[in-house]
Amino acid sequence: MITVENLVKEFGTKRAVNGVSFEVKPGEVLGFLGPNGAGKSTTMRIITGFMPATSGRVTVGGHDIVDNPLAAKRLMGYLPESAPSYSDMTVHGFLNWAAEMRGLSGAARKDAIRRVTGLCFLENVLHQSVDTLSKGYRHRTCLAQALIHDPEILILDEPTDGLDPNQKFEVRQLIRRMGEKKIIIFSTHILEEVEACCTRAIIIDRGAVVANGTPAQLKAKSELAGSVTVRVHGVGVDAVRSKLAQLGVAGKVSAQSEGNSVSARIQPRERGQGADLASAVADVVAKEGWRFDELHTEEGRLDDVFRAITKPDTAKAAA
Amino acid sequence: MGDSLVRTEQLTAMNEGFRNVWTISKRELGGYFNSPVAYVFIVIFLLLTGFFTFSLGFYHERGQASLAEPFFSWHPWLYLFLVPSVGMRLWAEERRSGTLELLLTMPIAPWQAIVGKFLASWLFLAIALALTFPVVLTTAYLGDPDNGAIISGYVGSLLLAGAYLGVTELMSAITRNQIIAFIISVVVCFLLLLCGWEPVTQFLVNHVPEGLVSLVKGMSTWHHFGTFQKGLIDLRDVVYFGSVIGFSLFTTSVVLRGVRGA
Ligand SMILES: Nc1ncnc2c1ncn2[C@@H]1O[C@H](COP(=O)(O)OP(=O)(O)OP(=O)(O)O)[C@@H](O)[C@H]1O
Ligand SMILES: [Mg+2]
Numbered sequence: 001m002i003t004v005e006n007l008v009k010e011f012g013t014k015r016a017v018n019g020v021s022f023e024v025k026p027g028e029v030l031g032f033l034g035p036n037g038a039g040k041s042t043t044m045r046i047i048t049g050f051m052p053a054t055s056g057r058v059t060v061g062g063h064d065i066v067d068n069p070l071a072a073k074r075l076m077g078y079l080p081e082s083a084p085s086y087s088d089m090t091v092h093g094f095l096n097w098a099a100e101m102r103g104l105s106g107a108a109r110k111d112a113i114r115r116v117t118g119l120c121f122l123e124n125v126l127h128q129s130v131d132t133l134s135k136g137y138r139h140r141t142c143l144a145q146a147l148i149h150d151p152e153i154l155i156l157d158e159p160t161d162g163l164d165p166n167q168k169f170e171v172r173q174l175i176r177r178m179g180e181k182k183i184i185i186f187s188t189h190i191l192e193e194v195e196a197c198c199t200r201a202i203i204i205d206r207g208a209v210v211a212n213g214t215p216a217q218l219k220a221k222s223e224l225a226g227s228v229t230v231r232v233h234g235v236g237v238d239a240v241r242s243k244l245a246q247l248g249v250a251g252k253v254s255a256q257s258e259g260n261s262v263s264a265r266i267q268p269r270e271r272g273q274g275a276d277l278a279s280a281v282a283d284v285v286a287k288e289g290w291r292f293d294e295l296h297t298e299e300g301r302l303d304d305v306f307r308a309i310t311k312p313d314t315a316k317a318a319a
Numbered sequence: 320m321g322d323s324l325v326r327t328e329q330l331t332a333m334n335e336g337f338r339n340v341w342t343i344s345k346r347e348l349g350g351y352f353n354s355p356v357a358y359v360f361i362v363i364f365l366l367l368t369g370f371f372t373f374s375l376g377f378y379h380e381r382g383q384a385s386l387a388e389p390f391f392s393w394h395p396w397l398y399l400f401l402v403p404s405v406g407m408r409l410w411a412e413e414r415r416s417g418t419l420e421l422l423l424t425m426p427i428a429p430w431q432a433i434v435g436k437f438l439a440s441w442l443f444l445a446i447a448l449a450l451t452f453p454v455v456l457t458t459a460y461l462g463d464p465d466n467g468a469i470i471s472g473y474v475g476s477l478l479l480a481g482a483y484l485g486v487t488e489l490m491s492a493i494t495r496n497q498i499i500a501f502i503i504s505v506v507v508c509f510l511l512l513l514c515g516w517e518p519v520t521q522f523l524v525n526h527v528p529e530g531l532v533s534l535v536k537g538m539s540t541w542h543h544f545g546t547f548q549k550g551l552i553d554l555r556d557v558v559y560f561g562s563v564i565g566f567s568l569f570t571t572s573v574v575l576r577g578v579r580g581a
Contacts, residue, residue, distance in 0.1 A: 048424045051579050073426040080424075084417035088350045100342045101425040103335070145421070 001025055002047065002153065002183060007056035009042050016042045017053075018207035026152070029179035031198035032187035035310050039207040040187040041081045044157050047185070048078045060153060074102075077146035081157040083139040087131035091122055091141050094130060095148060102149040116144040119174060121167070135162045143171070154178065156186035160193060172196050191302040205310040215302065222300030223308070227267040228278050230285065231294040237262050243284055249277050261293075339427040343435025344442070347409075351443050360405065364447045367397055372454055390454060391472040391548050395512050395541060398483050403504035405444060406487030407497045409436045410571070414495035414578065423579065433571050437488055437564075444480045448473065468550035475547025478560035479540055483508045485567030492574040508540075511563075515539020
């Protein structure tokens with residue numbers, strides 16, 4: 001269990017984190033989203049005990065990170081944003097060092113190294129010096145370090161940054177699998193990743209939490225959520241628009257022609273009517289005898305939600 | 320019963336502390352010997368000690384095989400550049416490469432990392448110093464050396480290196496640039512050395528109150544190292560070097576806390 005209460009971090013006069021509070025329970029995978037400079041990494045640095053907060057409190061597994069840092073740090077594995085590692089060591093040497101720092105020795109250490117080498121696909125580079133590794137391999141080496149003691153809690157700052165698509169997929173799988181028993185907090189700029197692995201997501205903007213919920217809940221905040229899209233053939237745009245607008249449950253209807261087909265988007269009159277709206281639209285299509293090749297209800301898109309609730313930098317600068 | 324349980328717990332914590340210090344030291348030492356820098360350093364160190372001792376030290380002309388003067392008297396000047404070059408990377412490199420974040424989120428106390436790094440570099444310097452032993456053997460062969468002075472000279476030299484190293488570790492924590500750490504360390508060590516050097520104290524005697532002169536002199540590595548050269552191991556000098564080391568390492572911990580906070 002991680003609790004974060006009213007976290008504030010100031011760098012000089014600048015507030016990087018401004019009153020962040022949340023909780024994470026075992027079995028939860030929490031995605032951390034937010035524009036560049038929102039304060040994601042800073043929050044993670046405070047949780048892992050690297051930086052003290054200006055005010056506020058963090059407890060990790062019941063241990064206060066300030067009063068009892070060692071007990072709290074023992075529970076966590078941490079992948080910092082820049083995925084640092086000692087460039088003068090080999091991958092094996094580095095993992096061995098990390099294992100020793102975590103108090104592993106003898107056979108347990110060997111096993112741990114073997115396990116993380118497998119998890120992070122490092123077999124081929126195990127005896128290569130870290131500074132000759134490619135960026136993705138360096139990233140995986142640092143990730144392996146975070147997993148070495150099989151921690152209950154993982155704090156991963158952009159774990160898939162710089163990985164190739166196959167490795168991204170593997171790491172997401174890994175996060176999802178480990179997330180069943182552990183607590184995982186990870187930050188990312190890839191929104192599909194949130195849908196793929198998170199049980200919950202938090203969006204941070206300018207140091208404050210602006211949204212907190214399951215990916216589905218967040219998506220439902222989208223303007224588009226619940227609207228129905230239909231594409232029909234051999235009919236005029238105006239006919240489609242007027243027929244659909246007559247529906248009782250329909251709100252705004254927009255339609256445009258694409259070649260010889262017409263694509264229409266119907267928004268519900270009230271939110272949360274998605275299912276009714278879709279069947280009503282289907283009835284119209286059937287009654288009019290339109291040929292159609294697409295009919296679906298929008299779930300909403302995370303990137304729309306993200307854009308809507310985090311103001312882009314330009315707006316910030318103007319404000 | 321409960322008492323012994325508490326004691327066992329303390330012992331375990333202490334063991335763990337030593338183990339952490341050792342883990343840090345081992346990595347640091349490995350860092351020295353994995354790169355050619357270590358070997359280059361040792362070769363330069365040996366060449367310079369040899370050069371200073373045998374040519375500038377007028378070793379042969381003295382006609383007496385006293386090590387103390389020609390061999391050890393150059394150490395404060397040699398160390399001025401060599402010790403900072405060994406210690407400059409200790410924290411600056413961790414800060415530059417971001418591994419500081421990794422190190423300080425490990426379940427260890429910061430002092431363990433500070434001491435571990437210090438010991439590794441000190442051990443490295445000790446190894447370099449030990450390799451000067453052929454010089455001592457030469458003396459033994461050529462004449463009738465004062466064994467006491469040799470031993471105290473080595474002890475003093477090692478403590479002197481430790482004091483410079485402490486200063487360097489502190490300066491290395493202040494910046495993420497090794498070169499800057501090197502330059503500031505050289506300057507600070509030079510000041511520590513200079514304030515007890517004869518010409519400087521002579522100058523001071525004429526210009527400032529006597530109490531101040533002896534205070535300044537008392538802070539000088541030159542002054543305290545001198546006793547060892549004469550073949551004496553004085554507790555006060557040992558305490559002096561110990562305090563310089565202790566103070567530097569403590570201040571390093573304060574600086575590191577600041578680095579993380581800001
Ligand atoms: N050590 C520091 N000193 C001064 N300012 C800092 C420091 N670290 C972070 N900041 C500032 O704090 C703010 C938050 O930075 P942070 O790295 O937490 O953002 P982030 O959400 O991780 O962004 P990104 O998506 O780019 O990784 C930024 O404006 C940054 O400039
Ligand atoms: Mg970041």
